Amino acid sequence: MDDLFDVIICGAGVHGLSTAKYLAEKQKKVLLVEQFPIPHSRGSSHGHSRIIRFSYPTSQHSQLMGESFRSWLKLEEDSGTKLFENCGLLNIGGDRFLTKVSSGLRSLGLEGQGLSASEINAKFPGLKTQKYDGVFEKTAGLLMADKCILALKDSALKLAVVIKECEKVNDIVPVNVSRVEVHTNNGKYRSKSVILTCGPWINKVLKPLNLKLPVSPLLIRVVYWKAKDPELYNAENFPSVIIDDKVHIYSTPILEYPGLMKICYHSGTEIDPDQRDKKLPNKDQTTADTQWETLVTAIKKYYPNIEPVPAVEERCIYSVTPDMDYILDRHPVYPNIIIGAGFSGHGFKCSPEIGRILGDMAIGNPMAYALGSFSLSRFNSSNL
Numbered sequence: 001m002d003d004l005f006d007v008i009i010c011g012a013g014v015h016g017l018s019t020a021k022y023l024a025e026k027q028k029k030v031l032l033v034e035q036f037p038i039p040h041s042r043g044s045s046h047g048h049s050r051i052i053r054f055s056y057p058t059s060q061h062s063q064l065m066g067e068s069f070r071s072w073l074k075l076e077e078d079s080g081t082k083l084f085e086n087c088g089l090l091n092i093g094g095d096r097f098l099t100k101v102s103s104g105l106r107s108l109g110l111e112g113q114g115l116s117a118s119e120i121n122a123k124f125p126g127l128k129t130q131k132y133d134g135v136f137e138k139t140a141g142l143l144m145a146d147k148c149i150l151a152l153k154d155s156a157l158k159l160a161v162v163i164k165e166c167e168k169v170n171d172i173v174p175v176n177v178s179r180v181e182v183h184t185n186n187g188k189y190r191s192k193s194v195i196l197t198c199g200p201w202i203n204k205v206l207k208p209l210n211l212k213l214p215v216s217p218l219l220i221r222v223v224y225w226k227a228k229d230p231e232l233y234n235a236e237n238f239p240s241v242i243i244d245d246k247v248h249i250y251s252t253p254i255l256e257y258p259g260l261m262k263i264c265y266h267s268g269t270e271i272d273p274d275q276r277d278k279k280l281p282n283k284d285q286t287t288a289d290t291q292w293e294t295l296v297t298a299i300k301k302y303y304p305n306i307e308p309v310p311a312v313e314e315r316c317i318y319s320v321t322p323d324m325d326y327i328l329d330r331h332p333v334y335p336n337i338i339i340g341a342g343f344s345g346h347g348f349k350c351s352p353e354i355g356r357i358l359g360d361m362a363i364g365n366p367m368a369y370a371l372g373s374f375s376l377s378r379f380n381s382s383n384l
């Protein structure tokens with residue numbers, strides 16, 4: 001236990017990596033510990049693509065997006081790897097949803113293109129909407145998630161972040177307000193502060209620190225469907241789509257597997273992240289079956305040229321809070337233990353600014369944002 005790190009980060013998904021990069025750019029001595037190889041496909045950050053957009057229905061997320069977008073484009077330039085595909089995003093839903101999306105855009109000085117149902121059907125023949133209109137954001141697109149993870153790892157290594165892969169954090173021992181010890185299966189390390197970006201494992205890591213967050217790990221089925229006419233759904237002429245029709249369905253255009261389009265249900269069933277591939281108990285399987293039927297029904301309703309039979313299925317995990325919003329805060333008892341959790345299926349795109357927020361908390365820098373809506377205190381304390 002010779003070295004004293006400024007910050008030890010536990011968990012190298014997109015948020016741990018972004019935080020490590022941010023702190024190393026601030027000349028801090030950083031150790032990043034990850035239980036699996038980087039990248040891996042057991043958590044939340046793997047897969048080919050993630051939607052990136054300014055058109056958030058909530059203003060606090062829109063605010064995070066300005067700088068985050070710039071940081072992703074800078075990483076693309078620095079890494080020499082194409083990380084962003086500018087296919088646009090079409091939001092479809094009721095007036096309340098679309099008004100929120102438009103005002104999120106306006107708060108950033110951007111204007112969405114309002115489209116009636118018949119205009120949508122004419123502009124995108126691969127889609128069919130009757131009841132709902134839409135707002136199209138042409139600045140939006142897709143981040144190539146796996147490539148982003150590799151680019152972040154590479155950048156962190158170049159900035160002298162010490163990365164320990166395949167090393168599991170077993171215990172976090174708070175010593176005092178400026179010292180924490182981290183014990184892994186392979187050694188003991190010390191730092192002035194610790195950041196926990198453990199994704200769906202967050203409550204396992206927090207348990208010995210007597211904290212339980214209202215964060216549920218949900219198994220998400222990532223499903224690709226065969227297009228009858230692939231030309232209609234190519235990323236050059238078809239956008240990502242978010243449909244807010246009682247439930248939330250989203251799709252990304254054909255980009256990853258030839259002829260196949262990703263269309264998913266934005267929720268899942270609760271699981272233990274260490275048992276992700278285990279057969280679900282009967283009651284959870286019933287929930288999963290109902291969600292599946294909802295997804296297939298939505299595909300038949302909105303995507304007339306997609307065969308409603310799954311062609312490829314992959315798995316991923318959401319970490320969901322009761323209000324579907326992030327937790328960015330300090331441990332209530334140990335202020336030099338910082339938590340970034342509960343990204344609720346929409347955290348990837350904001351990761352550069354999340355890294356900045358978590359990093360600034362750890363080194364005592366002033367906060368660039370008002371963080372009330374991300375604080376732990378918004379939950380009833382009996383939940384914690």
Ligand SMILES: Cc1cc2nc3c(=O)[nH]c(=O)nc-3n(C[C@H](O)[C@H](O)[C@H](O)COP(=O)(O)OP(=O)(O)OC[C@H]3O[C@@H](n4cnc5c(N)ncnc54)[C@H](O)[C@@H]3O)c2cc1C
Pocket residue numbers: 010011012013014015016033034035036042043044045046049050051052167168169170197198199200201202205220222316317318340341343344345346347348349350
């Ligand atoms: C199917 C799917 C689609 C999504 N779509 C979008 C989208 O379109 N747009 C968007 O913005 N977001 C999207 N998201 C959400 C986004 O991907 C997540 O919010 C983000 O990846 C969460 O990253 P993380 O770093 O918090 O978690 P993770 O990626 O899970 O990383 C946590 C890491 O901590 C490690 N760890 C845990 N415990 C320990 C331990 N004890 N010791 C060492 N290491 C440990 C884990 O192994 C893991 O690598 C999607 C997520 C999924 C699953």
